[in-house]
Structures are given as structure tokens and as C-alpha cells.
Amino acid sequence: MGVLSLIIKREFISKVRNKSFIVMTFVSPIIFVAVAALIGYLSSMKTEVKHIGIHDESGMFVNEFKNSESYKYHDVSKIDPKLLKDSVSQANYEGVLFIPKKDNLKDYEKAIEYVSEDSPSLGFIADTESKLSEKLLRKNLNNQGIDTVLLDKSQIDVTMHLTKASGEETVKGVNEIKIGVGAIFGYLIMMFIIIYGNMVMRSVIEEKTSRIIEIIISSIKPIQLMMGKIIGTTLAGILQFVIWAIVGVILLVVANLLLGLNTSSPTTEMISKAPEYNQLLSNVTIIFMEIKKLPLLSMAVYFLIYFIGGYFLYSSLYAAIGAAVDNETDTQQFMFPVIMPLMLGVYIGFFTVMNEPHGTVATIFSMIPFTSPIVMLMRIPFGVPFYEIALSIALLFATFIAIVWVAAKIYRVGILMYGKKPTWKELIKWLKY
Incomplete structure (x- = not known):
């Protein structure tokens, strides 16, 4: 455990001290706010007649x-x-x-x-x-x-008044709100896996090509080195996200103050359209109430669980790919099978969960470990039985353990192989060593 903690510390420090990491940590929120402000400014501009x-x-x-x-x-x-x-x-x-x-x-x-x-x-x-x-x-x-x-006088426009069985009012688009909240969590997991999984892969390739790996592997086990890289990169990524959130909130507050947004009194247009304005305000209030009714706390907990399981599962594959090749160009043949389940999870979430959150397709893909971190998080706002979530998590972590074992086998052989791009057939042979 002491060796693993040293590797984690080494990977974490090497990531956070990297110039590109420091620059992107503080520049990315500025770019994001600048782009948001530019979009707002362009949308407020009058179009040419x-x-x-x-x-x-x-x-x-x-x-x-x-x-x-x-x-x-x-x-x-x-x-x-x-x-x-x-x-x-x-x-x-x-x-x-x-x-x-x-x-x-x-x-x-x-x-x-x-x-x-x-x-x-x-x-x-x-x-x-x-x-x-x-x-x-x-x-x-x-x-x-x-x-x-x-x-025209005989025509009657019908607007349905939506209520729940309990008598509470609701509005159109509640399902879209739920899928939106779930999609944010699922999309964050996907982006984190892709960004920091690639970081793990590049780290392995750099150490392999510089031959430093031969010295390191002489004193520790390959699986310890692989897990240390994954955990160290994860901690660096979490630190970066926390800094992004803090800097982003500060910049948004400053931008709001600089723009001098005044919401203290209604405008003349709002007064002239009081019924429509009141209806809009009522709908917005109901929407916020619907969001507050979502299991946000449990979703945050499940997000953390699925993030840990999904990230370690995919990062193990990224580490194995990095160990199997000599440069990033050779990774292309192995990347598609890794990225495809993530993209499939996003498409299933948007096109199936929205219409049938408890349908057969959505349920099956929320159980498959390679897509469950995205699909299940999109289903949870619609209310999923606990036994389904428990089964999904159990399958995810069981698969994670199996994938780590498989990836460690490939990693153990691949980090000492040079000069030849391996094929899928050779990777299968490495599992038998």
C-alpha cells in the first residue's frame, strides 16, 4: 500500500505541476465565460432587415x-x-x-x-x-x-391544465427537465473519462518511449504502477474540476455585476403584458419546484459511485492501450471500441430514456457496465427501483475488477514491448502469459 501511495503522489504532483495543466486550469473558465458572454452579446444584436x-x-x-x-x-x-x-x-x-x-x-x-x-x-x-x-x-x-x-369565432383553442394524481400542478416539458438534469451528470462522466483517460494513456506512452518504465518496473508490480497512474490522474482531475467551479462562479458573479443587470422592477413591456408575464412567472416557479423535487442528493451520490466505477473501468483500458503501443498514432485502432460504448450510452439516453425511461432498451443499457454510468444517471430522475440501481452498480464494479485484471495482463507485457504495433490477436495471447 505504501508503494501504491508513492506512485499516486508522484503522478498527482507531476500532473498538477505541468505547465499545460496549470494554464488550462485557470484559462478554461475564462474562455468559457468569454464564450458565454459573446453568445449573449451576439444573440442580443438586432439582425439585419x-x-x-x-x-x-x-x-x-x-x-x-x-x-x-x-x-x-x-x-x-x-x-x-x-x-x-x-x-x-x-x-x-x-x-x-x-x-x-x-x-x-x-x-x-x-x-x-x-x-x-x-x-x-x-x-x-x-x-x-x-x-x-x-x-x-x-x-x-x-x-x-x-x-x-x-x-374564426367558432374556433376554440384548448390548453390542457396539467396536474399530478396528488393534485399538484405541473407544466409541459417536465420530462425534458428530468432528462436535462440526468444528461448533465452523464455528460460530465463521459467527458471526464475521455479527457483524463487519454491523460493516463499519454503518461504511459511517454514513460514507455523514454525507457523510464524499465527502471520503475524493476521495483514495483505492473498492476501497482497502473492503478497508481489511474488514481493519481483522477485526483488531479478532481482538483481541476473544483478549481474550474470556483473560478467559474467568481467570473459569473463579476460579469453579472459589470453588466449591471437590474431585476428590481418590472419593465413597461412586462406591465403591458401582465397576464402573460404572470403565467410565465408561474411556469418558471413550477419548473424550479419540479427540479427541487428531483432526488438531487441521491443523484450526486450515485454520480460519485458511477463516476468511480466507470472511470476506473475505462481508464484501465486506456492504460492497457498506452502500454501496448509506442506512440499515440498507433492507438487509433484500439480507441474506437473504447469510445463507442460511451457514445452509444449518450444516444440511448437522449433518444430512448426521454420517451421510455422504464422501457426495455433503457433498462438493459442501464445494466450493461460500459453504458450504465450514462444511461442509469439519465433514468434516475424518472424514479428507478433501488434493486435495479443496486444490480447495475454491482455489475459495474464486478466488470471493473475483471477489466482491471485483463488490463493488468496486457499492461505487464506491453510496457516492455517496443518497435512493433500489436494486433488484436497478439493482445489475446498476452492474456495467457
């Missing part, structure tokens, strides 16, 4: 298009179409909508044309087609003697 020409020979549609913050419409029905197309080429108009005159309303389905130099956005296309279709529908109903005004 685009001028759209409407050449309406029928005269039915031109009044349906109203100016907005993004688009300004111009009636150019009296201008020659050829000149209008030239105007588009000369950038006088973003585009021109050509609407011919048709006797039969059905003929408008394929007759309307939009001319522009650049492809319009999907939102603009959908909005324009909706306006045209709505006008044609009303015109068609009037031709058939149906009063569209009476039809």
Missing part, C-alpha cells in the same frame, strides 16, 4: 405579408419581372416572391415562385407557405359560401 419584393399579379396576397424586425415587404407588382430579377442579382432585394394570376385556386399549388441569390431559411419558407395556404383556404371557403368570420 431583409427586403423582400412581392410581385402579386392576382392582388390577393400582397396585403397578407406584414413587416417584422427581420423582414420588410415591398409591393412591386407594377414593376417588370425581368427588372426585379436583375434587382435580386444586384442585391437590391433579398428575394422576390412571384405570384401569377390564376382563375382556378387549385392551380396556385405549383405556380408560386421565390427568386433569390441565396437559399432562404426554412423558417421563412414555412412562414410564407403558411400565409399563402391560409389565404387560399379562406378564399376557397368564401367561394363555397362558408362564412370564415363565423368560422
Whole structure:
């Protein structure tokens, strides 16, 4: 145990004293806050107004298009179409909508044309087609003697009031909130595994190529060296995350003070839209209440458990890969099988757990050790029976022990092999030594 603690201490100190580690520890939060501030600034900027020409020979549609913050419409029905197309080429108009005159309303389905130099956005296309279709529908109903005004008055929009069986109010999107909270925990585990697993692998490769490993291995067991590297790198990573969190919070507070954000009194717009504002405030309150009802404390505990199991499982594989090769280029053939389960866990979490958190697929992948650290953490906010969590954790740590044994076998042979890129067949042979 004393030898292992020395290795852990050596790995930890070598990581935290590394210049790149120090720089990224303090620069990363600054970059993150700067990017967030830049995104906020860009999103607050007013978009350039685009001028759209409407050449309406029928005269039915031109009044349906109203100016907005993004688009300004111009009636150019009296201008020659050829000149209008030239105007588009000369950038006088973003585009021109050509609407011919048709006797039969059905003929408008394929007759309307939009001319522009650049492809319009999907939102603009959908909005324009909706306006045209709505006008044609009303015109068609009037031709058939149906009063569209009476039809509008008869229309009733239904908004469901959501409550739980206990009588508590809830809002739309609660499942999205739950999957979001679970996804944050799962994504953190995935990123930690990839970032610091690679760090373990590079450390092994560096010591192997510099031949320092031959001196170290003469006095300690290979499995002690491997576990010392993994644990030492883990502690360095945890320290980095803690510093990121502290620096990030400080920077966000400072940025908030510098921006002078004032929330003490409602704006004129809020007052003019009091019912909508009150409803929004009520929904936000309910959302925060839903988040508070989530098992956040137990999720934090399970996050730590799954993080330890998942990180040690994958880091053992990273260490084995580092021992088997001579440089990072040769690791590519072995990296895909390691990364694939992590990516699969993310996709299963987002596309299956959200719709069926207790379905067969979600349940199975929350039990498979290579995907359970991500999938199970996404399922927990929806309420998972304790026996399923216990079984999942037991399988994860049992697999971790087995993988450590397998990785130690490869590590023991691989750290003394030079000059040849091993194949999968050779790796299997090493397990028999």
C-alpha cells in the first residue's frame, strides 16, 4: 500500500505541476465565460432587415405579408419581372416572391415562385407557405359560401391544465427537465473519462518511449504502477474540476455585476403584458419546484459511485492501450471500441430514456457496465427501483475488477514491448502469459 501511495503522489504532483495543466486550469473558465458572454452579446444584436419584393399579379396576397424586425415587404407588382430579377442579382432585394394570376385556386399549388441569390431559411419558407395556404383556404371557403368570420369565432383553442394524481400542478416539458438534469451528470462522466483517460494513456506512452518504465518496473508490480497512474490522474482531475467551479462562479458573479443587470422592477413591456408575464412567472416557479423535487442528493451520490466505477473501468483500458503501443498514432485502432460504448450510452439516453425511461432498451443499457454510468444517471430522475440501481452498480464494479485484471495482463507485457504495433490477436495471447 505504501508503494501504491508513492506512485499516486508522484503522478498527482507531476500532473498538477505541468505547465499545460496549470494554464488550462485557470484559462478554461475564462474562455468559457468569454464564450458565454459573446453568445449573449451576439444573440442580443438586432439582425439585419431583409427586403423582400412581392410581385402579386392576382392582388390577393400582397396585403397578407406584414413587416417584422427581420423582414420588410415591398409591393412591386407594377414593376417588370425581368427588372426585379436583375434587382435580386444586384442585391437590391433579398428575394422576390412571384405570384401569377390564376382563375382556378387549385392551380396556385405549383405556380408560386421565390427568386433569390441565396437559399432562404426554412423558417421563412414555412412562414410564407403558411400565409399563402391560409389565404387560399379562406378564399376557397368564401367561394363555397362558408362564412370564415363565423368560422374564426367558432374556433376554440384548448390548453390542457396539467396536474399530478396528488393534485399538484405541473407544466409541459417536465420530462425534458428530468432528462436535462440526468444528461448533465452523464455528460460530465463521459467527458471526464475521455479527457483524463487519454491523460493516463499519454503518461504511459511517454514513460514507455523514454525507457523510464524499465527502471520503475524493476521495483514495483505492473498492476501497482497502473492503478497508481489511474488514481493519481483522477485526483488531479478532481482538483481541476473544483478549481474550474470556483473560478467559474467568481467570473459569473463579476460579469453579472459589470453588466449591471437590474431585476428590481418590472419593465413597461412586462406591465403591458401582465397576464402573460404572470403565467410565465408561474411556469418558471413550477419548473424550479419540479427540479427541487428531483432526488438531487441521491443523484450526486450515485454520480460519485458511477463516476468511480466507470472511470476506473475505462481508464484501465486506456492504460492497457498506452502500454501496448509506442506512440499515440498507433492507438487509433484500439480507441474506437473504447469510445463507442460511451457514445452509444449518450444516444440511448437522449433518444430512448426521454420517451421510455422504464422501457426495455433503457433498462438493459442501464445494466450493461460500459453504458450504465450514462444511461442509469439519465433514468434516475424518472424514479428507478433501488434493486435495479443496486444490480447495475454491482455489475459495474464486478466488470471493473475483471477489466482491471485483463488490463493488468496486457499492461505487464506491453510496457516492455517496443518497435512493433500489436494486433488484436497478439493482445489475446498476452492474456495467457
